[in-house]
Amino acid sequence: MTANEHIVFIVDDDARLREALIELLASHGMNAAAFGSAGEYVRADKPNMPACLILDVELPDINGLDLQRQIVEGDHPPIVFVTGHGDIPSSVRAIKHGAVDFLTKPFNDAELMAAIHAALDQDRERRAELAELNELRQRYLRLTPREREVLALVVSGLLNKQAAAELGISEVTLQIHRRNTMQKMEAASLADLVRMAERLEIPITHSRRAGGERT
């Protein structure tokens, strides 16, 4: 874990606490960026690297929970909430919307660091998945339209003969398309291809039973 690989965002209205948190994270060798309000955080340019957000519930402009709701739809780092007086409804709401942890001030070092690490790990995984999916999408985009049709029928579980009949082509032609598709998608096996199709959310349109009839 190097300092360059991640960043911790701090949003708190108390300058003393911001200062203390930056110092603490620095002592742990972490990079941190602090903001006095939600608005400042939203407006700031954020580097593209694994990150986490330490968010105070009580903020001068908008509530921390409201900020979470605003950014939850988009691409955002995992959130660790801190609050002067946590109440159960707030914490439940925060966790339901994907918060990593909900800490009550004053928090101890270990708790905070564990939450931060968990959040950063979560972000890294998220980023890795996102990268893999992007690679798959690139491969899928390289397929010809006919190959995409063949892919959909094959991952639906149709036999070559059924798929050929479905597309109105010969079984031999279908086998050529199938081989090309597997190569382009860099799939080692049919199962591999099926997993990829699932991640790409390619719909299963046919069933092998019922004689290839559309269901």
Added chain:
Amino acid sequence: MWTQTLFQYRLALAIGASAAGVAVSWMTATPIGLVAPVAAIFLFARGGAVAVLFSVLAIALAGLVIATSFNLGGFRDLTLTWAGFFVVALCIGAIVAVSATPGADDHQTAIRPTAQKVAPSYPVTGPTPEEKAAPRQSPIVSINAQDDEITAELMLAASFWGGSPFHLRYWRNEPNGNCRWTEVRTEAFHEQNGIRQWASVSADLHGQRSEVPLPAKTASSPPVDDDAVIAAKFVEQLLGNAWAFDRSGRPTYLTPFAQAFVSVTLDEFQAAADEGLSFFRRTSHPDEYDHIDAAWRHSLRTGDPFYIERRIRRASGIFDWNRTAIVPTRDGHGRVTGWYGASMDLDAYRVAELALRERERELSQLVDMVPSHLWRLTPDGEPVFYSKRMVEYLGQDVADADERCIGRLEALIEAIHPDDAAKFRSVLDRCLLTGKAFSMQYRLRRADGIYRWMSSRAEPMRDQDGRIVHWYGLCHDIDDQMQAEAAIRQRERSLRQLVETLPALIYCATPGGEPIYRSQTLQDFLGLGLEETDETDETGRPRLAGTLDAIIHPDDLLTVKERYGQSLSTGEPYALRHRLRRFDGEYRWVETRAAAMRDPDGVIAQWNGVCLEIEDQVRAEEELRQVHDRLARASQAASLAELSASIAHEVNQPLAAIVANSHACHRWLSAEPANVERAKITAERIIRDANSAADVVSRIRALFKRSTESRSATSYSDIIAEARQVMADEFVRHSIHLDIEVANDLPLVKLDRVQIQQVLINLIRNGIEATDSNSGEKVLRIRVLRDEDVIRTEICDRGRGIACPERIFEPFYTTKDRGMGMGLAICRSIVESHGGRLWAQSNEPIGTTFSFTLPIEAKAV
């Protein structure tokens, strides 16, 4: 006179005969001589004495006859002799008694001659009108002369039994011993059952006697064989007054009385007749003469009897009413041979009749003039009389019904309003049947067809036997009265309806508070009327107390009684809210208001009150109050929660910083190699933040403890400067310009530094927030100046201002979205605990100025 003499002579004769008889009896020793005294005794015995004598003689005779028959004692000869004596004595007694009876006749017949004798002696000329008006007296009282008295009695008796008028003049004894010449006239009033009444007039004629000419005129050679004269003499015997005429109407006989009556002698009459003048010329009233003369001549011509009532001029020149009757005498061939007749004095009768007529006229005038309808019914209910006014009103008279061939009663009922007719008939029928007085009000049709209300009453008149003779009725027009009453009733009804329909409970009470009226709504509400609470209830309490006890909620009863009593005694209006018992037993809140109604003198005549049901209102108010209380409690609780949250925030913030810094410090020192520089920086921050937290804690403690121990003489200017520093960040952040002006000569003041700082910061923060909401010039002014013995601080913002400058100091009052409303309340209590004052006022045109004072010599509180 001669009667007296005769009497004495007869007595002497009887005594002499008796003495002779006794002497003979003694000498002959026989009882025969005793016949003479017996006869003498019979001669003088009268009435019962005669019967006793006869009885004694008869008994003695009977005894002697028995003795003789049975020869008792052996003296048969003696007893026989005595029996013979008694027989003779009885015979003589019978003869004497029979002969004495004509003697009584002599007395009776003596009446007439006496009366005849009196009449000429005291000529009756009749009274003057003035005499007639004289007071009446008994005719036989105090008559002067003894013989006059006897005469008067005889005349009165004859008059009484015969019914003829009685006229007498006599000397009347006065109480002072004088005698006065007086005339009395007595007249019998003839009624159905015979003589009922006698009317007497007594007149003082003193001084008139000498004027009366002595009549002493007698008929001159009356032809005694004339039938008319004989008849006249008979009449004269009956009436004491008669005359006779020959066939031609020439008077031939005139009783002395008649001549004296008119003071004209027969000769004078005859002389007049010879001159061709009528007999009545001299005596009749000039106005009547022609009529009388014509009638008399008619009678003379035809032989018809002549009956006439006329006025006769009496000797005194006064005219008296008389009835004159003259009838003819006829011979065997029916030819008139002469005339005889008499005049009877009718004057008193006529006067009485006139008076009666006058009275009747007055009565009928009264009947007609009375402004009411009078009517009379037969016992069967048949109308027989309507008064003139009634006839005019109805437009029909009693008899009009006969022409229309309907019953008279039917005709009357026909005029009664159809709605009342049946009742009228039934009431009248019942009255006719029972004889009870009739009384009814009905509408009667006037002649013009308009019905008017009448009040009618009728009562029966009964005869001696109690039978109803007539019904007399009175009918009075009460239409105007009825209309007025109807109008009053209508007005009263509408007023009552107004009162009854008003959606309020209305009551009235006497000046003493006793209820006298309750509107229907109130009765319905209470479920009881006035009558159900009598003057005193069972326990004997007065009605007011009983009523109040019954209808007022026990908890309110004392207050109601007290206030009501107070109003009753002072006359002040009364208004009170209390609970009133409804008919179903539930107590409802009402507001009762009552005021006194006074008469023109200002005396309380009545209390009028109204009860408005305010149950819903009271309940709503109660609910509102409860909601308010709950809200207040909730907001207090919420505020406390917020307060604690706020405190926690204030304390946690530095604590969190301290903890974080401590960990950082620890990390720096634990690092290889240890980063001492960074550790130092973090340690300083720890110290700083810890102090900050300690300050907060002490401030909070001061806030709640309100201790004065920490007060010390402090420079107020320093406090201002500190506050300014604390808030500096805020000013910058909100871009607000602070205009601060502090006086130079401020002395040291003894105060709690933390508390006053808290006040300042609070007020400044309020000012910043207020100014921040303003889009205009963002300036906050703070002025501190010395005002005599206080330091005054003014914080003046340009915010939107505040609505109620006093309310903002109340606890939990806030105008902010996220305030707990404690700030200003705490500030005020802090300032006041320092002996100062905190207030707010609105600025012109915008903004608010908060000012507080601090005394230079702070008081120890």
